Amino acid sequence: MKHIGAWEEMDKSRMQAYHAMDVWDGVSGSKIHFDGVDQAGNGGLMGAIGDIIPGSRFSASRRQYEEAGVVATMCENSNTTSALLRRLQELNNASGSGAGMAVLDKTKVSSISLGPPASTDISNPDLSQWPIISTTTHCPLAARLLVGADGANSPVRAFADIPAPGWDYGQHGVVATLQLSQPYPLDAPRTAYQRFLPTGPVALLPLPGARASLVWSTTPAHAAKLKSLSPSEFTAAVNAAFRLMPVDLNYILGPDAGSDAPSSELAWREQATNPASTGLPAHFPRVEGVQEGSIASFPLRMRHADTYTGHRVALIGDAAHTIHPLAGQGLNLGLADAQSLAKEISYGVEHGMDIGGSFCLENYGAARWAANNAVVGTVDKLMRVRDRLFGAGARASRYLRGWEG
Ligand SMILES: Cc1cc2nc3c(=O)[nH]c(=O)nc-3n(C[C@H](O)[C@H](O)[C@H](O)COP(=O)(O)OP(=O)(O)OC[C@H]3O[C@@H](n4cnc5c(N)ncnc54)[C@H](O)[C@@H]3O)c2cc1C
The missing domain is CATH 3.30.9.10 (D-Amino Acid Oxidase, subunit A, domain 2)
Incomplete structure (x- = not known):
């Protein structure tokens, strides 16, 4: 921050x-x-x-x-999100008209699909492999890189057909x-x-x-x-x-x-x-x-996407992983994802790379998947140990829970 x-x-x-x-x-x-x-x-x-x-x-x-x-x-x-939105606005104001970011507020992404097949007219850009986002309030948007920060039931993850197993x-x-x-x-x-x-x-x-x-x-x-x-x-x-x-x-x-x-x-x-x-x-x-x-x-769930990146797609936050709130780490993992992805995008822009290509995104996926998997696995194991100790009702469980006695 x-x-x-x-x-x-x-x-x-x-x-x-x-x-x-x-x-x-x-x-x-x-x-x-x-x-x-x-x-x-x-x-x-x-x-x-x-x-x-x-x-x-x-x-x-x-x-x-x-x-x-x-x-x-x-x-x-709400404190974190308000601060981030204020900072975004500040950066937008500083960048001057035309060069800034557009925030489409009160808008729902209604569908995501690939662009139309390439036309023979070379003056039309080939968007056949680009995600096209349809919204409830604006005209369709073509994304060089679509970042799925859209939560546990991520429509972006579904579009990219990335499995997220869990329970x-x-x-x-x-x-x-x-x-x-x-x-x-x-x-x-x-x-x-x-x-x-x-x-x-x-x-x-x-x-x-x-x-x-x-x-x-x-x-x-x-x-x-x-x-x-x-x-x-x-x-x-x-x-x-x-x-x-x-x-x-x-x-x-x-x-x-x-x-x-x-x-x-x-x-x-x-x-x-x-x-x-x-x-x-x-x-x-x-x-x-x-x-x-x-x-x-x-509802509390554990889910971990098999991969965080696809063609012109990257997943961050709960779209990539959801964990039990026992350790209060869910949002923290998402913020670390955002930081890591921003670093790779900056590097890509500075070096003239296609920021939606796998070459630019692969470091992000490799770094964050492994780090998150360690936390997701640890929290899930804690929950399973808890279930065993409480669920069995066995005498041994009671001794284990109160082992200092
Ligand atoms: C009970 C509980 C307690 C928790 N406590 C903690 C804690 O103490 N510390 C911590 O670090 N984490 C905690 N977490 C986890 C934390 O809340 C989540 O990890 C975090 O909110 C995920 O943020 P996100 O932005 O990835 O997803 P979300 O917060 O789910 O945001 C996704 C956004 O995408 C939007 N969206 C989805 N689909 C569309 C669409 N089609 N069009 C437009 N917008 C769309 C949604 O409206 C939403 O605003 C807790 C979670 C729970 C359930």
Whole structure:
């Protein structure tokens, strides 16, 4: 973002770095804590398995954590896309009339096909091997290079006939922006939280002030129920996801709950739940509300295109790969694709190459496919291990999940 001049356009007041991460098992309460500070207050990324209780680890000041390093920075997708669009506009204005880029807003690509067969009239360009894009609002466009940045069901990928094998996880990801009861405490590092439930992981990721981002992977039935709840009942369900035992949560979101509201269930079930048995971290904040219109859900899938390039076609982002949001890496991979492809196109332009030809695109495909495959494979294996450990219900699984005991 810095390299292309878009960093300056980002709304920094809506970005939040965090310096620690608490991950725990919803069944056994076993946990792991990552941060950049050891017990003596020195830097270096540390992982501690066991209890995350105030004391030696939190005796380091917020400043020590901040100096020791950032685990990740939270930034809403709309912040990134708005910054990029502003930068594009700025570059367009600077390039003068006629030489700039055209952004066709509020337009749908209705079809993509190859151009007509070559004519005998040599004054007509031969577009028979060029993608021709028909849109709902403009005349057809011929593309020397068509970049498919059109998401998991990519029409560009379908046009190029590139297979993208994979599978559905049978889960939906529910996202929302949450309001917390208070800003993060000053005596603890800014922390991201993730609890592994038998139905999938639920994560609370810090945003500036007293806000946080929710990513909750769960069954399609639970996701549908969550989306049907009023804001206050949705808020109660989120608190339940972090504070109650899985059996309680399953009741609250399941068909047996009938008209029992999550808020009333949470009120009495929480009193009867020992936080130590759920593994709830000491500084875990209370969720007070949800930002209007921010709740959405998406089916979770793993897909990886066999190749990222075809004749006059390149795929980037989710068009090329989709992964489980467990590690929050999907968009990051897409941004790295864009950076890599831009580098190859620049090289091609500087050296007079045809930017739609395989000679120009092959380095992009080779570099990004291998790098993404490592991440796609690792995240998928984590999901399979999770399914085995939770799904089997075997005694050995329970010991493995809580192995520090
Ligand atoms: C629940 C959940 C949580 C996630 N959390 C994270 C996270 O924390 N960090 C992270 O890095 N990633 C995360 N991801 C992944 C991230 O959201 C995606 O990887 C990213 O949005 C993909 O961006 P993209 O531009 O490639 O595709 P998309 O965001 O799908 O954009 C594709 C665009 O193409 C447009 N389009 C498609 N077809 C047409 C057409 N025919 N005509 C015109 N336009 C068209 C669509 O309208 C859309 O605007 C998460 C994903 C999920 C599901």
